Amino acid sequence: MDPRLNVDAASSDKNSLPSLSSLPPEIEEGNVEYKLKLVNPSPFRFEHLVTQMKWRLREGQGEAIYEIGVEDNGMLAGLSDEDLDASLKTLNRMAEKLGASTTILRERIVESMGTEQQRRACEVLVRKVPDDQQFIDLRLAVLGNADAGKSTILGVLTQGEKDNGRGRARLNLFRHLHEIQSGRTSSISHEILGFDSKGEVINYSDSRTAEEICEQASKLITFIDLAGHQKYLKTTIFGLTGHSPDFAMLVVSANMGVVGTTREHLGLAMALEVPVFVVVSKIDLCPPATVERTVLYLEKLLKGPGCNKVTLRIRNVDDAMTAATHLHSTRVCPIFTVSSVTGQYLDLLKSFLNVLPPLHNSKEQERLTQESPEFQVDEIFNVPHVGNVVGGTLLRGTITEEDTLLVGPSESGYFAPVKIQSIHRNRSACRIIRPSQAGTLAVGDFDKCTLRKGMVMVALEAKPQSCISFEADVYVLFHCTAITIRFQTTVHVGSVCQTAILEHIDKASVQTNEKARVTFKFIKHPEYIREGSRLLFREGKTKGIGQVIKVHPYNNPDR
Numbered sequence: 001m002d003p004r005l006n007v008d009a010a011s012s013d014k015n016s017l018p019s020l021s022s023l024p025p026e027i028e029e030g031n032v033e034y035k036l037k038l039v040n041p042s043p044f045r046f047e048h049l050v051t052q053m054k055w056r057l058r059e060g061q062g063e064a065i066y067e068i069g070v071e072d073n074g075m076l077a078g079l080s081d082e083d084l085d086a087s088l089k090t091l092n093r094m095a096e097k098l099g100a101s102t103t104i105l106r107e108r109i110v111e112s113m114g115t116e117q118q119r120r121a122c123e124v125l126v127r128k129v130p131d132d133q134q135f136i137d138l139r140l141a142v143l144g145n146a147d148a149g150k151s152t153i154l155g156v157l158t159q160g161e162k163d164n165g166r167g168r169a170r171l172n173l174f175r176h177l178h179e180i181q182s183g184r185t186s187s188i189s190h191e192i193l194g195f196d197s198k199g200e201v202i203n204y205s206d207s208r209t210a211e212e213i214c215e216q217a218s219k220l221i222t223f224i225d226l227a228g229h230q231k232y233l234k235t236t237i238f239g240l241t242g243h244s245p246d247f248a249m250l251v252v253s254a255n256m257g258v259v260g261t262t263r264e265h266l267g268l269a270m271a272l273e274v275p276v277f278v279v280v281s282k283i284d285l286c287p288p289a290t291v292e293r294t295v296l297y298l299e300k301l302l303k304g305p306g307c308n309k310v311t312l313r314i315r316n317v318d319d320a321m322t323a324a325t326h327l328h329s330t331r332v333c334p335i336f337t338v339s340s341v342t343g344q345y346l347d348l349l350k351s352f353l354n355v356l357p358p359l360h361n362s363k364e365q366e367r368l369t370q371e372s373p374e375f376q377v378d379e380i381f382n383v384p385h386v387g388n389v390v391g392g393t394l395l396r397g398t399i400t401e402e403d404t405l406l407v408g409p410s411e412s413g414y415f416a417p418v419k420i421q422s423i424h425r426n427r428s429a430c431r432i433i434r435p436s437q438a439g440t441l442a443v444g445d446f447d448k449c450t451l452r453k454g455m456v457m458v459a460l461e462a463k464p465q466s467c468i469s470f471e472a473d474v475y476v477l478f479h480c481t482a483i484t485i486r487f488q489t490t491v492h493v494g495s496v497c498q499t500a501i502l503e504h505i506d507k508a509s510v511q512t513n514e515k516a517r518v519t520f521k522f523i524k525h526p527e528y529i530r531e532g533s534r535l536l537f538r539e540g541k542t543k544g545i546g547q548v549i550k551v552h553p554y555n556n557p558d559r
Contacts, residue, residue: 031060373397
């Protein structure tokens with residue numbers, strides 16, 4: 001385990017950190033660079049350091065972490081105040097040459113034997129928005145039971161005003177009248193939180209619009225607010241599968257604990273392999289003993305065989321920084337305790353979100369960029385004077401204005417050509433959309449087939465084929481009895497959501513905690529499914545996960 005996860009958080013404050021013996025050894029890949037010192041480098045050495053920083057920024061898709069005063073093997077040597085100041089000046093010069101900015105995240109006091117001089121090590125965030133992007137973009141799904149305070153926390157984070165204890169902060173997030181009246185989210189809404197190059201939140205201004213936030217932000221967090229009530233589970237699953245979030249934030253109420261759909265939402269995130277962190281809300285409503293009991297139960301649940309996580313309570317900035325840099329690469333699950341009424345510990349959550357790195361590394365992102373475009377449709381709009389607009393997520397490839405793509409499949413299984421007239425991201429016009437980015441595409445008065453959720457837009461040369469049936473390896477998480485042939489269930493594959501029948505099983509039946517190779521057949525119309533895609537299926541209390549192994553092309557006899 002990373003030694004940084006064993007820090008005694010109670011012994012440190014916001015500005016200085018406790019003494020540690022070492023960090024994990026430096027690795028060549030990734031966006032973390034160790035430097036013992038950077039004092040008066042020669043011109044040749046300086047150019048080499050700048051090239052190295054450019055590489056680390058590329059690996060982190062615009063963000064790099066520099067550990068100053070640390071040897072390559074991870075040993076904390078520390079520097080004198082004079083050498084540390086000189087090293088930081090050199091680091092700033094390197095960043096300026098690349099057009100990047102630097103922010104000191106934390107400092108460590110290093111105890112050195114045989115000397116009274118205090119030595120320090122420093123951790124610095126270097127940030128530069130990639131030349132081909134407007135900002136560094138992350139998507140974060142918000143999960144949790146109804147009345148856990150999900151929408152309220154988002155309202156406080158994005159608007160900067162504390163809640164009044166009666167739900168005032170969440171009102172701007174709701175999209176329907178019945179949500180305002182009941183206080184419960186029933187649809188998927190998006191909110192944005194922007195950080196500048198120094199890590200300061202830029203949302204908090206009365207006149208600041210979404211367009212201005214996007215223009216000024218170096219890093220943008222898009223929150224996908226999902227429904228917590230069991231009644232809207234289908235919508236929540238669609239948000240997790242169709243919107244492809246990078247991370248998931250599970251909100252648990254301190255006074256109610258793990259109740260309702262909390263376990264179910266956690267299980268869905270684990271099944272889809274989405275990194276999770278936990279926020280315990282409403283700590284102002286109950287005594288510390290109740291908060292402690294809720295956190296202890298969460299730790300027991302997360303450390304259990306179903307999750308197998310390493311929990312880390314976030315008590316200070318050091319914990320937040322450590323958790324952010326390890327969330328996507330290890331089994332770490334941070335636990336925050338916050339209050340939307342008093343604002344307690346919300347600054348730690350903001351610091352965590354500011355440092356949270358992109359999920360995909362540079363090599364994977366480059367590979368996705370070079371593939372043929374595939375855009376999954378999860379929303380349909382009809383805008384006056386514009387025509388049809390489709391919203392969704394680009395899974396691979398790139399799409400630019402004036403591109404001609406194929407959209408489908410229709411109810412009869414065919415794909416129709418369509419021309420992209422304009423592209424918008426986060427309510428701002430743009431000319432190109434890249435892998436893992438969400439956006440809206442205007443396609444004009446498209447009347448060749450009825451546009452719907454679950455469709456895809458692919459390149460003309462891709463020659464896509466729709467399917468009505470496919471084979472999958474599945475694992476049944478829960479079922480009351482045994483699943484046999486002709487069992488009907490709702491299948492979720494990406495943005496596809498449709499009822500299907502089990503046509504074939506490679507054994508007589510399959511029960512809870514059993515695996516099987518099965519064949520699903522959609523009952524309504526064909527869909528576009530990729531081999532290797534992850535799937536969820538559910539029917540009442542029955543739930544299972546799986547992976548698509550083989551797709552059977554659909555041949556419409558009426559065509």
